[in-house]
Amino acid sequence: MQPNSFDVIRIPTSGPGDVSGLMALIDSGALEPSSILAVLGKTEGNGGVNDFTREYAVAALCNALAPHVELAPREVKARIAFVMSGGTEGALSPHITVFARSPRPEGAGEGSSEKRLSVGIAQTRDFLPEEIGRDAQIDETIRAVGAAMRDARIDDVSDVHFVQIKCPLLTSERVKEARARGKTPVTTSGYASMGYSRGASAIGVAKALGEIGADVGGSQVLKDWGLYSSVASCSAGIELVHNVVILVGNSRFSSSPFRIGHAVMQDAIDLPALMQALESVGLSALDARSQSRLVNIFAKAEASPDGAIRGLRHTMLDDSDINATRHARAAVGGLIGGVAGTGAVYVSGGAEHQGPAGGGPVAVIARV
């Protein structure tokens, strides 16, 4: 089988509606629009319920790409997976990471015998408000992860290093609609629904990859913190009502110049895990050559639900002015920014069932 070639490009943005960097790459011929598989971005909203920078960014990208892929703006989303994660607190810098796939031309030289970075995408059906955070969302996510693995041509679950999911949340409107039909959503709080949606999606990833048993179900979401995926990264948003999956791993059917690896941070200040993730792709901190080979780091951050980090109290959960997700992104973003030497890293908040309680997965993509 002919290997695929992948490109991974990180592009800074000057605002949620800024598509100029991407358009410049297309206009210069450096990026073939039809090869774009997925766009994973950090926008500068609050990352909460009323963060409209995510849907604005997706709308701007769809409008800009539509003529290049010969689709109407509303059809672009069905072809390219867009995942925007809100919140660039502290040192974090708004940017998008573009994943592109193209068939490698015959006779273009030997592929590496080593497995190389490969990406697959998939989408679930739309969810009803009452399905969010429950079995329906878990089960559909399992199916979508399987489809994304096949799309990425990865057979072995141990080659999957990062499964990014964008999932829906509940608004007052959606809750009201469900109730009008006699249904009870898992929560009536918009902010709380983001956690349920991320949690159920992560449980879905963990089941799909065999990280937890097939008997785990919706009743354990946000209950049993011992259940988690080591590679899931879930981000909830107001701009969609289904799950979008971007799965990244290493495949022998890829001839890309990149590799991905991961580790699991046990808490928000787990510097050794971060070092281990870097080393898994041959990098180290504080090293100029490492920094030039680094493409991006992808991490989940959360406030430890027991209110403490290594036995010392944190105040993230008791702060009625700033949501805990914003605190956690800022803290983990500062740590990763220090190691990466740049704030343009992907740190996403709300790590329910994504890594252990208070911690989260961290994946690194590097040029080989």
Add this chain to the structure above:
Amino acid sequence: MQPNSFDVIRIPTSGPGDVSGLMALIDSGALEPSSILAVLGKTEGNGGVNDFTREYAVAALCNALAPHVELAPREVKARIAFVMSGGTEGALSPHITVFARSPRPEGAGEGSSEKRLSVGIAQTRDFLPEEIGRDAQIDETIRAVGAAMRDARIDDVSDVHFVQIKCPLLTSERVKEARARGKTPVTTSGYASMGYSRGASAIGVAKALGEIGADVGGSQVLKDWGLYSSVASCSAGIELVHNVVILVGNSRFSSSPFRIGHAVMQDAIDLPALMQALESVGLSALDARSQSRLVNIFAKAEASPDGAIRGLRHTMLDDSDINATRHARAAVGGLIGGVAGTGAVYVSGGAEHQGPAGGGPVAVIARV
């Protein structure tokens, strides 16, 4: 001359009014109340104008210590230097650091030939609202730093590694009072006044230590970012109308088991500077022995005023929901927490003229 002995104790707190940890040390005999020289704390308020956790913590400490030092509560502040810095965003953990000084008994063995940690304190007179951020505040700070050096028995400015200042801010009330007298404060914004007050205080430290020329004055405060102190750490608060100085360095007249060193972070993600500060007192990151010898790290954090870190845009200054000081503390707290292995470190926001623009001094106290 008989050397002094110093103790430095870090105590976690369960809330801004919590004095139980300090009281337990006193009750157990581990800490002699009359030896307490200064208390430097992180409280969990917003660190802004309306952060009353600072004055509440000081009031609680004064009430609790008063009977032990045989003073009325309101007199305790004249004897012990209290500096509370608000804001424990992200991984940061509320705590106080107590500095205690006692004469070393004659014949208690040889002092080290090496210089050891020594602490001195001083206070300025009260400031009028219109003096804040201007020459009067600078000049009084210079005098107080000199007094604190003498109190710490440090002759050489290169032995001064950390000068903590608590300084006042302007409220609507104070602005109104000044205007009623026909005076114009440097700003009418309470939040902005915190920057002016910290900036003028830092310029005062820098002049006192010969870091900048004697010709620098109030007109350059918050204007010329090239002027800064490498050891000043200033924190503004609603709870006082004068400056309090806690100066920490190494002195040959100290027989304490601690040393202090410092470095200067060039930006919010300057991990190498942080490593250098640790190494200056014989520590390294990721090392259990280092962590057991570490007493505390003291750092200033701020959003780079040019809106970028290493050329990439940050969003701290354009965020109308969360003040930039909170963002910066969270980010730098995450990085230092990762290196220290604990969130109970002292990271204070607003580093105007404290280190270069966007960066800040970082000091480390370690057990020898």
Add this chain to the structure above:
Amino acid sequence: MQPNSFDVIRIPTSGPGDVSGLMALIDSGALEPSSILAVLGKTEGNGGVNDFTREYAVAALCNALAPHVELAPREVKARIAFVMSGGTEGALSPHITVFARSPRPEGAGEGSSEKRLSVGIAQTRDFLPEEIGRDAQIDETIRAVGAAMRDARIDDVSDVHFVQIKCPLLTSERVKEARARGKTPVTTSGYASMGYSRGASAIGVAKALGEIGADVGGSQVLKDWGLYSSVASCSAGIELVHNVVILVGNSRFSSSPFRIGHAVMQDAIDLPALMQALESVGLSALDARSQSRLVNIFAKAEASPDGAIRGLRHTMLDDSDINATRHARAAVGGLIGGVAGTGAVYVSGGAEHQGPAGGGPVAVIARV
């Protein structure tokens, strides 16, 4: 039986620790310290979990009053009911209302035949974390309301116009403590626990006054919004672990120069209900004489849980930057401030089971 005389005094404050206005009244002889029954205040914190202005205000009042009532500071709370409600958003102005009771001297003239303002107080036992928001809190509240009615010498529930309750909340610490004992609190979110605590307390008031059936219990708290009290006003805070009750009504055993009345706002913009409450004590809006006779207005505010006011969407519940309680206090405070001609009115957030969903009780005290 000898009638009691009551005084009700509204005192502006310059900060949460400001007791100077109250002390001036005592020093001038205008207020006899031993007559102080209750202090009901608005402080300028965020009104959320980490609002320490409430406990700071109570601590300052206890310290200041202690020598005047010949008690240790910590014993003052057992004698005087202190209720601080955080949050003075928008036009609201921080202040305290002092309720004082003194026996009317024999032969001091005929009392009015009309019922006059009377106040009673009571306290429940401390609650375990897992009791908050559940039957235990309801049942203890019923008992305390009965005790407060007797203390106010009011027999008829229709003479009760305002029942202010201060109730506890859950912090991460308290949740952890309960779990360590194998107990499950009603929620793990500190902010959410405030709603449960207020809701259960209000249900307790409604049962005590016969407003709802004796069969209503903990399972209906925050579930059945049709159940509510028309006079309850509950405020949660981090500074206590039991319920404090201040009950205000009209009694024939009072000779005070004040009367109280109330109405129920159906939603946050219910101006007619506000007018009706004013009229019940002989006042009207826009009238100088009314404004001079007005002592204070006491109201509850909340965001309508269905996300709409009179069919039009509000955004309070979907705002991840500002909690809905802050939004609602600001809005209702603006409306009441406009009618009262002053921002020094008592508007408290979180009206779960206090008035209909999205509305709340409003009481008015006027000089006869």
Add this chain to the structure above:
Amino acid sequence: MQPNSFDVIRIPTSGPGDVSGLMALIDSGALEPSSILAVLGKTEGNGGVNDFTREYAVAALCNALAPHVELAPREVKARIAFVMSGGTEGALSPHITVFARSPRPEGAGEGSSEKRLSVGIAQTRDFLPEEIGRDAQIDETIRAVGAAMRDARIDDVSDVHFVQIKCPLLTSERVKEARARGKTPVTTSGYASMGYSRGASAIGVAKALGEIGADVGGSQVLKDWGLYSSVASCSAGIELVHNVVILVGNSRFSSSPFRIGHAVMQDAIDLPALMQALESVGLSALDARSQSRLVNIFAKAEASPDGAIRGLRHTMLDDSDINATRHARAAVGGLIGGVAGTGAVYVSGGAEHQGPAGGGPVAVIARV
């Protein structure tokens, strides 16, 4: 001269990107797209620097209207004046008000002899960052207001009742750009720049309408609070770099079924002024017929810069968690919502030189 006919339609929105209500009116034939002159909306962002809901809403409207007016999306803004004001705190409800103008067909009956509502629009050139808040912005605004009066066919300045201006703000990026050219913007704070831009624009309106002398200039912006316009309403946003003017008054060349009137609130709780504005177009509060004839109320809100309302302290300016503009909109929105019986009213924050300090203009449009 043939009179114009005007339509004014208020449309609720379900989010900043929601154009469905407007599209439904067009699709049903109730609104002729080519007649749309201006769209004035409230979106649900924070109303601050990083409120992207304004630009998102304008982008969505331009995209939706483009095919109907046979222009490219980017050209629509040159033809229709879009002004989005961020912030629907408290009871406020997101909505847009569409102003449409069409020539009245010959022989369509006599116009009223009474002056009727008329609308005109204009735009200034783009501003350089250093021009904002200064003479250049004032002078260009004067010219644009004159053009808008002519467009509205209003000769007499006393017939102008509402001049809405959308004006730019400074971001870190824009400040940096100016400095690179050696220019110094009036402030480096994005949030503060909003005040300067609104203030200079309002001074421009006041000069254009002869409300203040021709000698007033940029140096008095945000300094002399005695200078103000009684009809200006200015709103700053990140989404434009010039001023857009929508001017509304009554004209004898209009045959519309609406009239507009206004009054000036002296402070945030000035209920009598609000009643006076209603009465100027024949309405009263608390009256069902008034409410059915009311089209919309347009008001400016701000925190009194002296920190007090009628001598009592407010806390809006000292709150480091919530910007004063959000507080003020919530409070004034609650008051106007109470009088209007609906939260879908236009209350905009930041009333620098728009009405007296702490107050603001309030205009009412009613069906005759």
